[in-house]
Amino acid sequence: MQDFDVIVIGMGPGGEYLAEALAGKGLSVLGLDHWLVGGECPYYGCVPSKMMLRAAGPLAEAALIPDLSGRVSEITPDWSILASRIRDEATDDWNDRAAVDRFEKLGGTFIRGTGRLTSDTSVSVSPNDGSAEQEFRARRAIVVATGSSAVVPPIPGLADVDYWTNRGAVQATEAPQSMVVLGGGAIGCEMSQAFARFGTEVTLVEGTDRLLPPEEPEASAILESVFTDAGINVITGTRAQRVSQSDGVIHVELSDGRTVSGQRLLVATGRRTDPAAAGLASVGVPEDARVAPINERCEVVPGVYAIGDITGKGAFTHIAMYQGGIVTKEILGEETYTADYTAEPHVTFTDPEVGSVGLTEAAARAQYSNVAVGTAAIPDTSRGWIQKYDNAGLLKLVADMDRGVLVGGTAMGPAGGEMLSYLVLAVHAQVPIATLQSMIYAYPTFHRGYETALQDLVDG
Numbered sequence: 001m002q003d004f005d006v007i008v009i010g011m012g013p014g015g016e017y018l019a020e021a022l023a024g025k026g027l028s029v030l031g032l033d034h035w036l037v038g039g040e041c042p043y044y045g046c047v048p049s050k051m052m053l054r055a056a057g058p059l060a061e062a063a064l065i066p067d068l069s070g071r072v073s074e075i076t077p078d079w080s081i082l083a084s085r086i087r088d089e090a091t092d093d094w095n096d097r098a099a100v101d102r103f104e105k106l107g108g109t110f111i112r113g114t115g116r117l118t119s120d121t122s123v124s125v126s127p128n129d130g131s132a133e134q135e136f137r138a139r140r141a142i143v144v145a146t147g148s149s150a151v152v153p154p155i156p157g158l159a160d161v162d163y164w165t166n167r168g169a170v171q172a173t174e175a176p177q178s179m180v181v182l183g184g185g186a187i188g189c190e191m192s193q194a195f196a197r198f199g200t201e202v203t204l205v206e207g208t209d210r211l212l213p214p215e216e217p218e219a220s221a222i223l224e225s226v227f228t229d230a231g232i233n234v235i236t237g238t239r240a241q242r243v244s245q246s247d248g249v250i251h252v253e254l255s256d257g258r259t260v261s262g263q264r265l266l267v268a269t270g271r272r273t274d275p276a277a278a279g280l281a282s283v284g285v286p287e288d289a290r291v292a293p294i295n296e297r298c299e300v301v302p303g304v305y306a307i308g309d310i311t312g313k314g315a316f317t318h319i320a321m322y323q324g325g326i327v328t329k330e331i332l333g334e335e336t337y338t339a340d341y342t343a344e345p346h347v348t349f350t351d352p353e354v355g356s357v358g359l360t361e362a363a364a365r366a367q368y369s370n371v372a373v374g375t376a377a378i379p380d381t382s383r384g385w386i387q388k389y390d391n392a393g394l395l396k397l398v399a400d401m402d403r404g405v406l407v408g409g410t411a412m413g414p415a416g417g418e419m420l421s422y423l424v425l426a427v428h429a430q431v432p433i434a435t436l437q438s439m440i441y442a443y444p445t446f447h448r449g450y451e452t453a454l455q456d457l458v459d460g
């Protein structure tokens, strides 16, 4: 049995980051991945989906030219330009050679295969090339970073049609004429807007009563109205019951009796994690556990760590890398901080962007007895008025007034994701509301709306 200092199962953003950092410090590291080093984010997730939105943005901006700037002759959306950018620049045609080389040049050993914990110090590997299963021992640590995959709900008929998940959507070579999107979470909303701006007739179906269910209801309502104004057919509070296909068209029967149809069907109904598949039962994690249980040092049991989506602490690349940073220091014996998700930020990169951090108003009211909120509508700010078009959004602050600090907030609007950094800092550092009120806010920025929202909050 061959020994390594550290064995990393899954080389997505979390595993790759940690494996490179440890190999760079001279540790012997075995990295395992049965698909692409880099994981979901660069090949099928964050990067290509943001490229889709980046390409879709100018199409929407150009439509404002007659109202703001002059005449525009004709705009002809061409998905193939975007498809080439995703293939060539983002994913190297879904090839991870550069990432594998980078890791190996740092001294890491890579095996393309499926890893499975067999004890707190050993991992078995089934190589993709079909060669015999091998067993490896870890001297210092094993890190499970096996991520998540798209949920495909058991809807009758779905398995018989040619549907997309995020993986199919980012590999599209053209924008379909029409598309049904199941799921109004971040992925469903981002993809719906990107395709719609390229001319696809989109029907977006969400089972709960609003888009982006984890966000503030006000943000969901604004996004729904923006989408509806842009011609996206948003259907909430109803679920897909049956799927069928005829003459190249996919039909989805909904629980409210309606049927919606499209040339394509995108399933964006969430992500699933599978701790059992990573062999975590061998260290006592129940077979039916939905996530890998970790302590504040990301440890499952002594010597076995888990990071990223598999931990259920937030399915975001920045969480995987944050945890990867903590575990790297732990393994190296360097001074570190423990994980604190109080100020966990997330952004849905629609236009308007929806950034949020910490607790929503409802979650804060369930936790604290003295909660106050303050809001400012982006169109009511000076910058929002100047913007005139495409200015939907709001700032919403949620405070625990007993401590006089923000415990959550939403920054929705043009550049909402960038405006979020103010709220993340305020929540993370527990900056007193009085200190935030004494700041100078540049005129005329969207950011200046925070001053109004703070006043609204203290006025009650």
Ligand SMILES: Cc1cc2nc3c(=O)[nH]c(=O)nc-3n(C[C@H](O)[C@H](O)[C@H](O)COP(=O)(O)OP(=O)(O)OC[C@H]3O[C@@H](n4cnc5c(N)ncnc54)[C@H](O)[C@@H]3O)c2cc1C
Pocket (backbone or CB within 6 Å): 009, 010, 011, 012, 013, 014, 015, 032, 033, 034, 035, 036, 037, 038, 039, 040, 041, 044, 045, 046, 047, 049, 050, 113, 114, 115, 116, 145, 146, 147, 148, 149, 166, 187, 277, 278, 307, 308, 309, 310, 314, 315, 316, 317, 318, 319, 320, 349
């Ligand atoms: C469409 C889309 C858009 C997104 N946009 C954003 C965004 O804008 N911002 C953001 O922060 N996050 C975004 N995310 C989420 C982000 O991609 C994930 O949170 C991130 O990739 C998680 O990293 P990870 O390391 O936990 O796992 P993953 O990226 O899932 O990587 C896990 C790796 O482990 C491998 N693996 C799994 N099991 C085994 C095994 N047993 N043996 C060997 N290898 C194994 C897999 O092949 C994979 O390479 C998006 C996701 C999607 C799908």
